[in-house]
Amino acid sequence: xxxxxxxxxxxxxxxxxxxxxxxxxxxxxxxxxxxxxxxxxxxxxxxxxxxxxxxxxxxxxxxxxxxxxxxxxxxxxxxxxxxxxxxxxxxxxxxxxxxxxxxxxxxxxxxxxxxxxxxxxxxxxxxxxxxxxxxxxxxxxxxxxxxxxxxxxxxxxxxxxxxxxxxxxxxxxxxxxxxxxxxxxxxxxxxxxxxxxxxxxxxxxxxxxxxxxxxxxxxxxxxxxxxxxxxxxxxxxxxxxxxxxxxxxxxxxxxxxxxxxxxxxxxxxxxxxxxxxxxxxxxxxxxxxxxxxxxxxxxxxx
Amino acid sequence: xxxxxxxxxxxxxxxxxxxxxxxxxxxxxxxxxxxxxxxxxxxxxxxxxxxxxxxxxxxxxxxxxxxxxxxxxxxxxxxxxxxxxxxxxxxxxxxxxxxxxxxxxxxxxxxxxxxxxxxxxxxxxxxxxxxxxxxxxxxxxxxxxxxxxxxxxxxxxxxxxxxxxxxxxxxxxxxxxxxxxxxxxxxxxxxxxxxxxxxxxxxxxxxxxxxxxxxxxxxxxxxxxxxxxxxxxxxxxxxxxxxxxxxxxxxxxxxxxxxxxxxxxxxx
Ligand SMILES: Cc1cc2nc3c(=O)[nH]c(=O)nc-3n(C[C@H](O)[C@H](O)[C@H](O)COP(=O)(O)OP(=O)(O)OC[C@H]3O[C@@H](n4cnc5c(N)ncnc54)[C@H](O)[C@@H]3O)c2cc1C
Ligand SMILES: Cc1cc2nc3c(=O)[nH]c(=O)nc-3n(C[C@H](O)[C@H](O)[C@H](O)COP(=O)(O)O)c2cc1C
Ligand code: FES
Numbered sequence: 001x002x003x004x005x006x007x008x009x010x011x012x013x014x015x016x017x018x019x020x021x022x023x024x025x026x027x028x029x030x031x032x033x034x035x036x037x038x039x040x041x042x043x044x045x046x047x048x049x050x051x052x053x054x055x056x057x058x059x060x061x062x063x064x065x066x067x068x069x070x071x072x073x074x075x076x077x078x079x080x081x082x083x084x085x086x087x088x089x090x091x092x093x094x095x096x097x098x099x100x101x102x103x104x105x106x107x108x109x110x111x112x113x114x115x116x117x118x119x120x121x122x123x124x125x126x127x128x129x130x131x132x133x134x135x136x137x138x139x140x141x142x143x144x145x146x147x148x149x150x151x152x153x154x155x156x157x158x159x160x161x162x163x164x165x166x167x168x169x170x171x172x173x174x175x176x177x178x179x180x181x182x183x184x185x186x187x188x189x190x191x192x193x194x195x196x197x198x199x200x201x202x203x204x205x206x207x208x209x210x211x212x213x214x215x216x217x218x219x220x221x222x223x224x225x226x227x228x229x230x231x232x233x234x235x236x237x238x239x240x241x242x243x244x245x246x247x248x249x250x251x252x253x254x255x256x257x258x259x260x261x262x263x264x265x266x267x268x269x270x271x272x273x274x275x276x277x278x279x280x281x282x283x284x285x286x287x288x289x290x291x292x293x294x295x296x297x298x299x300x301x302x
Numbered sequence: 303x304x305x306x307x308x309x310x311x312x313x314x315x316x317x318x319x320x321x322x323x324x325x326x327x328x329x330x331x332x333x334x335x336x337x338x339x340x341x342x343x344x345x346x347x348x349x350x351x352x353x354x355x356x357x358x359x360x361x362x363x364x365x366x367x368x369x370x371x372x373x374x375x376x377x378x379x380x381x382x383x384x385x386x387x388x389x390x391x392x393x394x395x396x397x398x399x400x401x402x403x404x405x406x407x408x409x410x411x412x413x414x415x416x417x418x419x420x421x422x423x424x425x426x427x428x429x430x431x432x433x434x435x436x437x438x439x440x441x442x443x444x445x446x447x448x449x450x451x452x453x454x455x456x457x458x459x460x461x462x463x464x465x466x467x468x469x470x471x472x473x474x475x476x477x478x479x480x481x482x483x484x485x486x487x488x489x490x491x492x493x494x495x496x497x498x499x500x501x502x503x504x505x506x507x508x509x510x511x512x513x514x515x516x517x518x519x520x521x522x523x524x525x526x527x528x529x530x531x532x533x534x535x536x537x538x539x540x541x542x543x544x545x546x547x548x549x550x551x552x553x554x555x556x557x558x559x560x561x562x563x564x565x566x567x568x569x570x
Contacts, residue, residue, distance in 0.1 A: 021542065021543075022542060023541055024540060024541030028541040029541060031539075044541075044543070052552060052553055053543065055548070056533050056534075056545070056546055056547060056548075057533065057534050058533075058534070058543070058544045059534045059535070059536050059542070059544035059545070060534060061365060061366055061367050061390075061534075063364060064363040064364050064366060066367060068536070068542070068544060070542070070543045070544060073543045073546070216363075217363045217366070245363070265366075265536075267537065268368070268536040268537045268538075268542065269344065269366060269367065269368065270405070271306055271407065272306065
């Protein structure tokens, strides 16, 4: 049975990756998950300089989901390379470095730094961030900004480049096409959907940042629809994520066209969720008599 | 030995109107908790038996996340938490019967540091904060001053046990229905101690305002102190960065660097 997949040149032993920001730098979960069994470890979003992030409270649970406003707190690329990467190099699993910036130059410089580090299998650029040089327009919600920043990053790295799309747009397929044209090797989606929650007694937002990103089962139908739209719009592989809690959810994404999937919020509910999902997908393939996971990809019957 | 396990409810008994004590028995050998540590506790689905797909999280979508609860006490039948019915999960927890299953992650976080040589421990529990310091009080076996403050008499729990653990138990309630009337911090401010020359170390858990007031008392009197903090959590193991608090050295994770912090390091 062939369970391996390829994402823009990056070979994965199985299609299950972690979703950035929900799995730390891998080490936090290594007590519960044999990292050698994962398709890939995608680390918390990195920037050139360390970031303090937003004030607390940063997390609130909502119906079948959660809002987070971490504010991209991270230790910065230099410390990541020095302190976190050596641990991950000890495993036989590709590391995908998720990163972001607040200007085109910062993105490109971050990509260059990560490109030169040893032990990174691919880059995932988070474009759900505002551009300080373009009136804080969010890169991933404006086709022009998306094109410029992906082109700049493409020039800065030889590593497989995954562009992580924002769902906070009216037509995600067109942004995906722009990313493809600008040189992306793959796209991943969805990032969190902007939302908010209010405490009616204090009349204050439940998050200090007022708004936050919605994730978990609540977003799955939206994520699935977007993956299906993007799959039909581009030729490059799609990494699907958003509310995947078990193998059945993951298989829905594969049927909608995803080559690989990302598991995020589920790690918080069950730290071994990734492994349960891998086992469940394998069991399903056996049950259905499938030889290759590719036999399911995009096989939605309409 | 795993820090993620299934546990069976050995006992779940209500305590007063809004509280309960739940005892869980791990299904495998568990790591021994220390005073100050906590558990992330959630529901347990098991396998559904319909398809080959293991039901890791299905049907566990509301409430979704596990919730943090302090290690309260160890008994013959398992480990206890003291909980207050607050929202979705704790209301469900109240109705859970003996024999039902839970998913437990822990023990997590750091613990209360040891008492410096020659110091006398002063334990402060504000409201539900007593849950976090209870096993510490038990450990100090008769050597600690225990200050315990709540809003009303009904919220005071486990008084006989606390009396047994304490060198002296000092109680206050906001409405004066038991012990001194007012804030527990006022009592501590006026507390000379039986040994005026003595060195005291504070161990406290309670509402934020109480701990902020303790910080200023500790500073005035040159006391050492440790506080256990709360923040909303998702992962409980340092991965999501959801639970940070502001400290003199920047954001620190309550679940990893905490929940116990040096009182002087927290920015209130
Ligand atoms: C380290 C730590 C130790 C704790 N120990 C205990 C304990 O021993 N006993 C106990 O009863 N409670 C304890 N808590 C608080 C407990 O986690 C919350 O009361 C619980 O999550 C409420 O869940 P719920 O589903 O019933 O409420 P929800 O429906 O989730 O929310 C009800 C209210 O609780 C608040 N809340 C939600 N999550 C938290 C949280 N993590 N911390 C504080 N408030 C929260 C919400 O903002 C809301 O106002 C602890 C919290 C932390 C961080
Ligand atoms: C706490 C938290 C932190 C996140 N941090 C990042 C991040 O740093 N970079 C990024 O591209 N996505 C980040 N995400 C988005 C996830 O990677 C994922 O796209 C999203 O949560 C949807 O998947 P899920 O429903 O399985 O969680 C974060 C999500 C959560 C819940
Ligand atoms: S709860 Fe996730 S880092 Fe503390």
